[in-house]
Amino acid sequence: MGLSRSVALTFAGLAARGQGQYAEARSLHEESAAVSHAAGNRGFDAVVLGALAHTVYLDEEYAQASTLAEQSLAIVTAGQRGGRGSVDASIPPYVLGRVALCVEDYAAARRHLEETVALWRATGDLRCAPGALVGLGCVSLAEGDQERGCQLMAEALAFCDDPGWRVALLYGLEGVAILGAAQAQAQQALL
Numbered sequence: 001m002g003l004s005r006s007v008a009l010t011f012a013g014l015a016a017r018g019q020g021q022y023a024e025a026r027s028l029h030e031e032s033a034a035v036s037h038a039a040g041n042r043g044f045d046a047v048v049l050g051a052l053a054h055t056v057y058l059d060e061e062y063a064q065a066s067t068l069a070e071q072s073l074a075i076v077t078a079g080q081r082g083g084r085g086s087v088d089a090s091i092p093p094y095v096l097g098r099v100a101l102c103v104e105d106y107a108a109a110r111r112h113l114e115e116t117v118a119l120w121r122a123t124g125d126l127r128c129a130p131g132a133l134v135g136l137g138c139v140s141l142a143e144g145d146q147e148r149g150c151q152l153m154a155e156a157l158a159f160c161d162d163p164g165w166r167v168a169l170l171y172g173l174e175g176v177a178i179l180g181a182a183q184a185q186a187q188q189a190l191l
Contacts, residue, residue, distance in 0.1 A: 002039025006032045010048055013055065022059040029055055046075035050091035062099045069095040090119040094128035101135050110139045130156045 013028030029052035036044045053068035073092035097112030116132040119125065137152035 001033050003041050003044060006036040006039065006044055006048065009035065010051055013051060017051075017055050017058065022055055025055045026052065026059065042075055042078075046072045049075070050095070054091060054093055057095050057099055060102075062102055065095055066099050069093075069099070071115075090116050090123070090125050090128045092169045093119070094132055095180070097132065101138055104142070106139050106142050109135060113139070126159075130159045 009028050009032035011172035013025045013032060016022075016028060017025035029048060033045065033048045033052060036048050042139045045176070049068050049072035053065050053072060056068060058071035066182045069092040073089075073096070076092065091113040093112040097109050097116060100106070100108035100112060113135045117136070120129045133152050134159050137149045137156065140146075140149035140152060
């Protein structure tokens with residue numbers, strides 16, 4: 001009963017997050033985490049904490065998002081839900097990478113986002129792939145490697161070809177906007 005309730009609360013939280021209702025999503029994920037923990041389901045604890053970390057990140061609470069992602073990652077690393085090769089393993093490093101990008105820690109962003117891409121390629125879990133590619137493109141641009149940044153953004157945009165990946169369009173548009181801004185800055189620097 002506890003696991004079923006926790007799963008339902010997690011999906012309700014994901015639905016709320018998808019509609020931009022971060023406070024509601026957070027509340028649902030926190031309740032789900034409490035239910036899962038009380039039921040003793042450590043494997044699902046990792047999933048819920050990852051979902052909560054992502055929601056908190058989107059609400060721009062970076063320190064707490066990092067803490068939650070680290071907690072999720074610790075459970076995954078300890079071997080729950082198939083270890084680091086499981087499909088649930090990509091969310092924590094993705095959140096850690098995006099947080100690092102937001103606070104301009106490019107070395108950490110690269111490390112975590114490259115791990116996310118490696119997990120995607122190993123497990124086939126595409127949930128974080130477009131966002132990780134855009135994030136890596138941003139890191140490359142910040143480091144002055146415009147060619148690599150463009151390649152990564154183009155790879156992220158390729159997800160937009162699949163009708164099932166409408167969310168990739170948002171990441172693709174984010175990438176195009178970032179590339180445009182970087183190109184405008186480069187042109188300004190030449191003047």
